Amino acid sequence: MTPLRQQMISAMRQRGFSIRTHQSYLYAVKALAGYYHQSPDRLCPDQIQMFFVYLVQQKGLSNASCRLYLNGLRFFYLQVLHWSQFDIPIALPKRSQKIPELLTRAEIRQIVDASANDKTRTMLLTCYGCGLRVSELVNLKVRHIDSERGLLRIEQGKGKKDRLVAMPPTLLPQLRHYWRQYHPGEWLFPNSNTPTLHLSISTTQKRFRQAKNRTGIDKVGGIHSLRHAYATHQLEQGLPVHQLQHQLGHRQLQTTLRYVHWVASYEQGSGAFSDLVRQLEVGHD
Numbered sequence: 001m002t003p004l005r006q007q008m009i010s011a012m013r014q015r016g017f018s019i020r021t022h023q024s025y026l027y028a029v030k031a032l033a034g035y036y037h038q039s040p041d042r043l044c045p046d047q048i049q050m051f052f053v054y055l056v057q058q059k060g061l062s063n064a065s066c067r068l069y070l071n072g073l074r075f076f077y078l079q080v081l082h083w084s085q086f087d088i089p090i091a092l093p094k095r096s097q098k099i100p101e102l103l104t105r106a107e108i109r110q111i112v113d114a115s116a117n118d119k120t121r122t123m124l125l126t127c128y129g130c131g132l133r134v135s136e137l138v139n140l141k142v143r144h145i146d147s148e149r150g151l152l153r154i155e156q157g158k159g160k161k162d163r164l165v166a167m168p169p170t171l172l173p174q175l176r177h178y179w180r181q182y183h184p185g186e187w188l189f190p191n192s193n194t195p196t197l198h199l200s201i202s203t204t205q206k207r208f209r210q211a212k213n214r215t216g217i218d219k220v221g222g223i224h225s226l227r228h229a230y231a232t233h234q235l236e237q238g239l240p241v242h243q244l245q246h247q248l249g250h251r252q253l254q255t256t257l258r259y260v261h262w263v264a265s266y267e268q269g270s271g272a273f274s275d276l277v278r279q280l281e282v283g284h285d
Contacts (some may be wrong), residue, residue, distance in 0.1 A: 028072030129228035
């Protein structure tokens with residue numbers, strides 16, 4: 001490992017960055033160095049600028065992908081090499097403003113019904129019922145379930161934040177049924193081959209895709225679409241937007257407000273998930 005790479009890792013650890021941030025930032029610096037076949041500390045601003053021209057025009061990367069590179073390189077040059085500033089003018093492609101193809105309640109019911117087993121079924125219901133990110137889902141532990149208060153503890157979610165998430169009343173019986181079947185130890189959804197580890201994100205995404213493919217639903221989106229559907233359905237049922245912000249773990253209210261634009265009518269009330277599970281129970285009595 002080069003001294004520069006070690007310095008960058010130490011700087012990221014000092015700031016408590018996640019493993020995924022470590023990987024993306026290191027990859028950005030490695031890609032820049034590989035493009036010029038030089039150590040990144042020997043490059044000038046003009047070379048960095050031309051690297052982004054290559055990313056956009058030759059590789060055809062999106063705005064979001066380019067920003068990952070930009071954030072990684074900005075951190076490296078400001079925090080590791082201690083440049084006084086990083087004001088390189090970089091033209092990025094415009095963000096595409098697309099409304100995703102949201103899953104309906106009926107489609108989510110079909111996907112859950114198409115699960116290979118009760119473990120996957122419970123996993124998808126938990127993801128949708130609490131509006132979780134997949135990283136939060138796989139990191140759940142049995143002790144995170146507060147059955148008395150109907151809460152789910154999310155430890156160190158995005159932004160290294162803990163939060164308590166309200167569980168819909170119909171989820172707890174499903175979790176109890178799952179526990180009686182599988183008796184998970186520490187992790188709520190353990191790795192089948194190595195129970196001391198939790199299920200990986202890639203395996204969880206794969207199981208969602210498999211269930212979705214069995215239904216024939218061709219809407220674009222992976223398991224994260226369950227989180228989008230949860231947010232939209234809760235707003236449709238009238239959940240106040242500030243409560244949804246807490247439930248989703250958004251730092252900025254503006255991030256939550258984007259879901260309001262997808263809801264034709266925004267009225268008080270709740271219970272989208274409970275309605276779905278009651279429908280599912282009819283087919284599994």
